[in-house]
Amino acid sequence: MTMKLILQGPGADMATLNRLAALAAPAGTRELSRHALRCDSVQADAATRQAVEAAALAARIDATFIASATTLADFGLLAMDMDSTLITIECIDEIADMQGLKPQVAAITEAAMRGEIGFADSLRRRVALLAGLSADALQRVYEERLQLSPGAETLLAAVKAANIQTLLVSGGFTFFTDHLRARLGLDYSNANTLEIVDGKLTGHVAGAIVDAEAKRDTVKLVCDELAIHPSQAIVMGDGANDLQMMSIAGLSVAFRAKPVVRQQADVALNFSGLDGLLHVLA
Template sequence: MSLVAILIANAARPAITDAVLAETRRVLRTEHQPRILHGEVAAEVLVPGAAADAPALARRLRAAFASEPFDVAVLPAGPHRRKRLFLADMDSTMIQQECIDELADTVGLRDQVSAITERAMRGEIDFAPALRERVALLRDLPVGVIDSLIAEHITLMPGARTLVQTCKAHGTHTCLVSGGFTLFTGPISEKIGFDEAHATTLGVADGRLTGSVQEPIVDKATKRATLINLRSRFGLDPAETLAVGDGANDLDMLGEAGLGVAFRAKPAVAAAAHVRIDHGDLTALLYLQGYGASEFVN
């Protein structure tokens, strides 16, 4: 079996130079020539070795380029490299905000709610009770505020739509799965182009939030179960699945996926995932699968 080492920079700061690629070949002791995926933004090179060698080789490569502004990964170069099922977290992953924090901001409670959000995403407190505590603070907020937030304050993560549209164009089923709320995931998933979306439902009465959520809450167990159910529905090998997220609520999903990617994630999540992306945008997930920029669909 061969492995493939992938180097990914941010398009705003290209850094994958010829010198970097030469050093990569030296560090990994490979004679293979690099394949350029996108200028000085992304490239890959085949490396002899078995799947069990990949983590150690990735650590060696990461240590060699510790001060450089690009991400590295070493993955199997086998037949399931391009995935057929993709699941994504929403808040701080497919979008740049935490929706519940934005809601809290409208009633002057951003700092209080954001502090709870941060602790939950780091895994310091359980997700479900933390969610109920935050939602209770939003009681009586008009539902119409959400439409305004989506229109005026919610922004897609760079590369989000390109990632999903390219995956779909190549036959991948895409699913947005969020511990956040259906009132957000509906329009956001449609804007990005996901095939389906799963999220928690907020209680609403007389056009206002009730301060409660409807059960079940989409927690880390639900996210993992969604991946397993979709994998079974489409008859896929576990290696054919991809998931991305940033918080503790995503850990089980990332671990279950054939390729779990921590995107600008909390430290515990980044440490546990197969791959961490700290510099690239979401198109990094396409480069990880071997797509070149010429194959992207916007």
């Protein structure tokens, strides 16, 4: 199988990209932008890949080896995690900050994303700490702290232009996925519902928890509805609870992800924005 190598990074210069490209002995190269280079018919043996990836990491450049023929047109669904993927924050950590409990909640979040604590248990523990908080805190987090990750809108525009459906599937909360779905014109979403009584959070999640298995099953269900195979889905995530849905996808993308996720993903975007995926599939 003929492989291409995509080298890219927001601060990359073409001289550095060409130096890295030479390690893979490409048959030819093409500039995709001022900060991205496509290398065709590269050597892709284990030793070469390791050398390129190590040098690229040291230079803060993303290096992706992928089948040359793979393009955006091969896919029918883009499924994305929300917290720390589509958006830059972990919403529950910011909600907890309204209670003065961000360090405690963030520590549990980090352990869960590294795969050290089961996600469902970690979510229950974190949500319990929010009991009694005014539901107005959710709107404050959305308005004051939530920001899209770099390249999000560019990626979504290109995906929509290619008639690819979009799914936001999150272990976070429907308050935020519903707002983002409407704001960004996303096609599908699934997340957890915070229980609210008399305008205050109860410290409980209403209904079943959207954990790793539920995320995977959501991707499968949407693929079934679209009459496509999961191999025609791109799945993007950053934490351990994304691995199951990433494992069934045709292309898995780790975005600013934990090591356990980067190691298992087809594509790792450590420095580029979400729109770096467009260069990978160019």
